[in-house]
Amino acid sequence: MRVVIESRDLHLFYGKKEALKGINLTINKGEITALIGPSGCGKSTFLRTLNRMNDLIPNVTITGNVLYNNENIYNPQTDIVELRKKIGMVFQQPNPFPFSVYENVVYGLKLEGKRPKEELDEIVETSLKDAAVWDDVKDKLDKSALALSGGQQQRVCIARVLAVKPEVILLDEPTSALDPVSSGKIENMLFELKHQYTMIIVTHNMQQASRISDRTAFFLDGKLIEFDKTKKIFLNPSEKKTEEYISGKFG
Numbered sequence: 001m002r003v004v005i006e007s008r009d010l011h012l013f014y015g016k017k018e019a020l021k022g023i024n025l026t027i028n029k030g031e032i033t034a035l036i037g038p039s040g041c042g043k044s045t046f047l048r049t050l051n052r053m054n055d056l057i058p059n060v061t062i063t064g065n066v067l068y069n070n071e072n073i074y075n076p077q078t079d080i081v082e083l084r085k086k087i088g089m090v091f092q093q094p095n096p097f098p099f100s101v102y103e104n105v106v107y108g109l110k111l112e113g114k115r116p117k118e119e120l121d122e123i124v125e126t127s128l129k130d131a132a133v134w135d136d137v138k139d140k141l142d143k144s145a146l147a148l149s150g151g152q153q154q155r156v157c158i159a160r161v162l163a164v165k166p167e168v169i170l171l172d173e174p175t176s177a178l179d180p181v182s183s184g185k186i187e188n189m190l191f192e193l194k195h196q197y198t199m200i201i202v203t204h205n206m207q208q209a210s211r212i213s214d215r216t217a218f219f220l221d222g223k224l225i226e227f228d229k230t231k232k233i234f235l236n237p238s239e240k241k242t243e244e245y246i247s248g249k250f251g
């Protein structure tokens with residue numbers, strides 16, 4: 001199993017508040033890793049450290065390392081645009097641009113420079129198919145993405161990430177704003193994609209974590225309490241706190 005991302009003694013402070021307290025975690029290639037834990041425990045903060053999204057927040061201090069393919073992404077030389085192409089991100093609220101479906105999907109590719117139309121057409125079709133939304137939008141590629149349903153918008157946002165061929169996809173509660181049918185479609189799609197991409201998903205939905213992830217990390221108050229195979233975490237956790245959280249005793 002190849003390790004793609006590794007955090008080593010990672011601490012993050014918002015001003016004086018320590019939101020991550022020395023996280024050591026490894027992410028294996030081709031797996032889905034779920035991050036679970038009660039509200040405010042640091043899941044999203046940790047996720048954002050993996051492609052330096054926290055750089056955008058003022059007064060953030062980070063110590064420790066995040067290695068991506070053995071390179072520390074916090075090196076000053078890191079090209080952040082390149083990093084975010086390799087490690088893409090999907091947010092809780094679908095955030096399509098106010099452009100057509102087609103323009104949304106090719107957005108990142110166009111930033112890279114001109115490409116022949118046939119090549120773009122092919123990438124749009126493949127990305128939308130992989131994101132399980134092609135049948136919904138194939139006749140509306142030139143229509144505004146904002147006119148789609150929330151679930152369709154989220155799948156178009158996933159297609160936009162897939163189009164630039166990332167190695168890793170970070171998903172921050174990607175289905176929590178959606179109805180159960182749309183959530184189910186996205187869950188199935190993520191499961192199908194896991195052979196092509198490495199994914200890390202923050203979720204409050206325990207069924208979702210147990211259905212789709214290979215490994216689960218349980219966070220509490222900025223600490224990583226337990227990290228193991230998902231089956232082990234859900235059926236026979238080593239830590240009492242994990243068991244209490246999974247069984248709904250708090251959080």
Ligand SMILES: Nc1ncnc2c1ncn2[C@@H]1O[C@H](COP(=O)(O)OP(=O)(O)OP(=O)(O)O)[C@@H](O)[C@H]1O
Nearest residue numbers: 014017019037038039040041042043044045046057
């Ligand atoms: N931009 C910020 N500025 C200051 N504090 C922040 C900021 N973002 C998060 N925090 C704080 O850091 C801690 C961890 O927040 P984070 O959003 O990572 O938790 P979470 O586990 O993802 O929570 P949720 O499940 O509610 O999304 C919380 O105490 C939160 O209030």
